[in-house]
Amino acid sequence: METSLQKKVWLSSPHMGNSEKSYVEEAFTTNWIAPLGPNVSGFERDIEEYIGNDVHAACLSSGTGAIHLALELLGVGLNDEVLCQSFTFAASANPITYLGGKPIFIDSESETWNISPELLEKAIIDRIQLGKKPKAIIAVHLYGMPYKIDEVHAVSKKYNIPIVEDSAEALGSSYQGIRCGSFGDIAILSFNGNKIITTSGGGALLSKDEKIKQKAIFLSTQARDNAPHYQHSHIGYNYRMSNVLAGIGRGQMEVLPERIGARRNNFLFYKEVLSDFKEITFLEEPYGTYSNRWLTCILTPSFKIREKIRVALEKENIESRPLWKPMHLQPIFENETHYVNGVSEDLFNRGLCLPSGSNLDREDLVRICDIIKNLLQ
Secondary structure, eight states, X not given: OOOSOOOOBOSSOOOOOSSHHHHHHHHHHTTOOSSOSHHHHHHHHHHHHHHOTTOEEEEESOHHHHHHHHHHHTTOOTTOEEEEESSSOGGGTHHHHXXXXXXXXXXXXXXXXXXXXXXXXXXHHHHHHTTOOOSXXXXXXXXXXXXXXXXXXXXXXXXXXXXXXXXXXXXXXEETXXXXXXXXXXXXXXXXXXXXXOOXXXXXXXXXXXXXXXXXXXXXXXXXXXXXXXXXXXXXXXXXXXXXXXXXXXXXXXXXXXXXXXXXXXXXXXXXXXXXXXXXXXXXXXXXXXOOOSSEEEEOSSHHHHHHHHHHHXXXXXXXXXXXXXXXXXXXXXXXXXXXXXXXXXXXXXXXEEOOOTTOOHHHHHHHHHHHHHHHO
């Protein structure tokens, strides 16, 4: 039975190139199906060369696993406090709890929508006065927009608290010409199916310290000691990326510049067509900042108008999503300590992510914009 719905337009779907299949076929041909293999080390080199700045990469099964290992490598344990950006996906915060730590949520500033340096310092001063100096800071480049690097890292340095740089959404973004993923004490990437490039599922842990990379690899492969038999002196995890998935990643790295260009062009199209409507505003790039525009996000005047747009798109088989619901408003975290200024709650209520995949065509973009224009006119 035929449906009356038009073609489905996804928010951010995978977009394969021409080389991924050859890397995967090579893994099958050579029987490198086990977790380790030449694609894994090759993918790590590809990431290191792309990001530069002397970064070392360990490819893992997910970005969430990378945050978990990052926090463990920074010494986070039972009842330790970790300062975490509230306006983010739950995967930024969940690993704190894996280690028995306590998340302390920090609200956003309005210029990049990321962690507020002022609230961050206020929280640190407060926690130190309470005798609970935080063990780490998780700062996120939300939707590909770099956080305030200079200000946040100045706070980190002032109080000697290391930063986990969550670049899950920011591969290809940069600040002052330096690519995201190379600013934090440890950084992470995600290659989930909706990200700017994908390995189906996967992630990476990044550090300028080669020893950190090797420790991450050790922990991610069940912390097996160097012995002829199976011997373990530490608790380990099954977090290493497989050689097959890394092959997809190698092919995806070849088209990464094209994918970034396509997503930035999506943003420019939306902005050009919709900027005449006073009800719609866009997040601009602060000076020196370059966003991969992973998702194009708009702000509307109210929750009511945001929902009208979302529902109108949904009726036409077009996926859009409200901006992330802040962690301090989530049922699982609502009783955790938080330092807020109302920015992220307001963004959640008024903001919407529009379809942003690199495989959108002009017809898709025109269709989306026509629906929004007809609603607002």
